[in-house]
Amino acid sequence: MTTTPGDRPDLPTVPDAELLRLDHQVCFSLHAASRAFGGFYRQALKDLGLTYSQYLVMLVLWEHGPQPVKAIGERLYLDSGTLSPLLKRLEAAGLVRRERSREDERSVLIEPTGEGADLRDRALAVPRSVLAATGLSVEEVLGLQDVLRRLTTALGETADAA
Amino acid sequence: MTTTPGDRPDLPTVPDAELLRLDHQVCFSLHAASRAFGGFYRQALKDLGLTYSQYLVMLVLWEHGPQPVKAIGERLYLDSGTLSPLLKRLEAAGLVRRERSREDERSVLIEPTGEGADLRDRALAVPRSVLAATGLSVEEVLGLQDVLRRLTTALGETADAA
DNA sequence: CCCAATCAAGTTGTACACAACTTAGTTGTG
DNA sequence: CACAACTAAGTTGTGTACAACTTGATTGGG
Numbered sequence: 001m002t003t004t005p006g007d008r009p010d011l012p013t014v015p016d017a018e019l020l021r022l023d024h025q026v027c028f029s030l031h032a033a034s035r036a037f038g039g040f041y042r043q044a045l046k047d048l049g050l051t052y053s054q055y056l057v058m059l060v061l062w063e064h065g066p067q068p069v070k071a072i073g074e075r076l077y078l079d080s081g082t083l084s085p086l087l088k089r090l091e092a093a094g095l096v097r098r099e100r101s102r103e104d105e106r107s108v109l110i111e112p113t114g115e116g117a118d119l120r121d122r123a124l125a126v127p128r129s130v131l132a133a134t135g136l137s138v139e140e141v142l143g144l145q146d147v148l149r150r151l152t153t154a155l156g157e158t159a160d161a162a
Numbered sequence: 163m164t165t166t167p168g169d170r171p172d173l174p175t176v177p178d179a180e181l182l183r184l185d186h187q188v189c190f191s192l193h194a195a196s197r198a199f200g201g202f203y204r205q206a207l208k209d210l211g212l213t214y215s216q217y218l219v220m221l222v223l224w225e226h227g228p229q230p231v232k233a234i235g236e237r238l239y240l241d242s243g244t245l246s247p248l249l250k251r252l253e254a255a256g257l258v259r260r261e262r263s264r265e266d267e268r269s270v271l272i273e274p275t276g277e278g279a280d281l282r283d284r285a286l287a288v289p290r291s292v293l294a295a296t297g298l299s300v301e302e303v304l305g306l307q308d309v310l311r312r313l314t315t316a317l318g319e320t321a322d323a324a
Numbered sequence: 325c326c327c328a329a330t331c332a333a334g335t336t337g338t339a340c341a342c343a344a345c346t347t348a349g350t351t352g353t354g
Numbered sequence: 355c356a357c358a359a360c361t362a363a364g365t366t367g368t369g370t371a372c373a374a375c376t377t378g379a380t381t382g383g384g
Contacts, residue, residue, distance in 0.1 A: 026306070077198075083363090106348070131185060150297065155195075155199060197341075215369080243333095
């Protein structure tokens with residue numbers, strides 16, 4: 001016990017109840033903020049006919065062009081169990097095409113349709129309203145992202161270790 | 163590029179692509195961090211037989227005692243659509259009792275069983291390992307929480323407005 | 325007193341997320 | 355060449371989230 005994360009020699013004597021409360025607040029405030037974001041995006045994306053996760057996939061396609069399911073999954077940290085049905089829904093909505101690769105028959109290439117590509121212009125309104133809605137300064141946003149990325153990396157590594 | 167974030171008067175001229183990318187990173191890094199946390203908790207809670215959300219409910223019950231579904235929902239920002247099935251699973255696991263209130267027959271009181279109360283001691287190990295796994299200093303954790311809480315509030319308010 | 329509005333839970337339907345598994349295609353090595 | 359190991363998608367099952375709705379209880383205004 002008495003885990004000392006780095007820079008202070010005197011934080012060991014944190015009582016159980018405090019630790020529990022601190023922990024509760026970290027994981028929970030993150031969870032709550034993520035869901036609040038989800039709620040905002042649900043509104044903002046409603047007339048584009050996209051869910052938040054579908055929007056993330058379209059962002060990847062708009063930014064990096066056609067690519068296999070695997071590559072999309074690596075960018076978004078999602079596996080085929082999540083992406084396969086999601087991509088089928090995007091296909092059913094007429095926004096992407098799914099095409100089995102000739103070079104490697106295991107791979108399926110995802111590419112935006114004309115309609116999917118056109119959607120990008122309308123999607124530009126979304127980030128503007130989101131940025132305004134956060135009420136955060138740009139410095140805070142950048143700082144937040146830095147902490148979150150380190151957190152994601154650290155948690156990912158310990159998960160691998162376990 | 164005109165990458166002058168924040169404190170200058172000339173930030174309006176942020177090009178579309180930048181805005182889109184910034185936005186992508188905020189919502190996505192939050193989403194990714196939240197899911198990384200989820201993965202870590204999945205491991206840490208496995209031998210307690212709890213999911214992350216069930217753990218949050220138990221935290222509320224351990225900290226504030228027996229209370230109606232409504233109150234739990236207000237603390238965790240969850241509605242009955244999420245809580246009702248979750249609480250049934252906790253009941254089936256023998257960790258809580260659900261009892262219709264006599265004063266107000268609409269309300270259902272949730273209270274930990276003996277087994278549910280006992281689980282608290284074993285759960286104390288979880289926050290220790292989580293705190294260690296984050297790799298963050300206490301200052302960073304507190305700063306993070308502050309930003310996240312303001313973010314949640316701000317996004318919640320604009321959602322109400324819409 | 326009565327009934328419309330409100331309220332707490334629960335239900336239904338959709339969409340992630342993810343573990344565990346299956347299927348089919350590819351690759352490296354003996 | 356053969357075949358085991360690996361890989362990419364997809365499938366299945368469980369568990370959140372959340373909108374929209376239903377049910378039954380409570381309450382406030384006329």
